[in-house]
Amino acid sequence: MNQSELFSQIQQKSSFLCVGLDPDLEKIPRHLLSEKDPIFSFCKAIIEETADFAVAYKPNIAFFEALGAKGWETLAKVSELIPKDIFTIADAKRGDIGNTSKLYAKAFFESMDFDSVTVAPYMGKDSVSPFLEFENKWVILLALTSNPGSMDFQLIEDKAGKPLYQSVLEKSQEWGSPQNLMYVVGATRGELIGEVRKIAPDHFFLVPGVGAQGGSLSEVAKFGMNSSCGLLVNSSRGIIYASSERDFAQVARKEAEKLQLEMRELLEKYL
Numbered sequence: 001m002n003q004s005e006l007f008s009q010i011q012q013k014s015s016f017l018c019v020g021l022d023p024d025l026e027k028i029p030r031h032l033l034s035e036k037d038p039i040f041s042f043c044k045a046i047i048e049e050t051a052d053f054a055v056a057y058k059p060n061i062a063f064f065e066a067l068g069a070k071g072w073e074t075l076a077k078v079s080e081l082i083p084k085d086i087f088t089i090a091d092a093k094r095g096d097i098g099n100t101s102k103l104y105a106k107a108f109f110e111s112m113d114f115d116s117v118t119v120a121p122y123m124g125k126d127s128v129s130p131f132l133e134f135e136n137k138w139v140i141l142l143a144l145t146s147n148p149g150s151m152d153f154q155l156i157e158d159k160a161g162k163p164l165y166q167s168v169l170e171k172s173q174e175w176g177s178p179q180n181l182m183y184v185v186g187a188t189r190g191e192l193i194g195e196v197r198k199i200a201p202d203h204f205f206l207v208p209g210v211g212a213q214g215g216s217l218s219e220v221a222k223f224g225m226n227s228s229c230g231l232l233v234n235s236s237r238g239i240i241y242a243s244s245e246r247d248f249a250q251v252a253r254k255e256a257e258k259l260q261l262e263m264r265e266l267l268e269k270y271l
């Protein structure tokens, strides 16, 4: 999916919601455990109920690969279920020397046909570029993450006082364009989203951290929205585990709808 198709989905649905699929056997409703593939049944029900409000789905690969070969099979079945007009993100946080990155890219873009993959910038250009060589596919590069440990390296300043995440943003713009490169910017860093937007005015941001991690959607929109929206805001646990009862998918639907209604207002306000 290209950038204008993504923006057009956002306009059609009045939503920039990404539903995170982080299915954990210990957290899914108990009654699903008797199913042949409980994780598949869980994701299927969540996707069916939230697809009206979501412009993206982000399966977190860890939750699938933790289950071994069966987890990979489930991931493939789940990704096939996602409607074709919805953007897909393989949240795998990959990156390695060039020839290895190339095969990671093939795994997620060719074997599984995801639209995008999350990539760590730490190993530099040759570890990221192989992912950028696929037409209509995207790298989502970690810039300023939502977790407390983001302070450990990302905010360290160089001699000129520039924090590392800003160098990542500047340097990586030499490798890709707003047509194939997005950035992860955590919703928990509301005050800094505006700084990121100044450095990357045209790129889409994947913004995790609303819901369970406490980030503010209105702050994200205020500081982060650009003229093509430029935001995919993710919520995982806040939606998928809103209920652990038999009605979990309907409750997930309500949570997704709540966020979408707020997003509609924010799009009307800032776009």
Ligand code: OMP
Residues within 6 Å of the ligand: 020, 022, 060, 091, 118, 144, 145, 146, 147, 184, 185, 186, 208, 209, 210, 211, 212, 213, 234, 235, 236, 237, 238
């Ligand atoms: P919830 O906190 O349950 O909404 O989940 C957040 C999801 O986003 C998880 O799958 C995380 O792995 C992911 N994530 C972050 O929470 N923080 C980041 O900085 C980056 C990501 C990510 O790349 O998606």
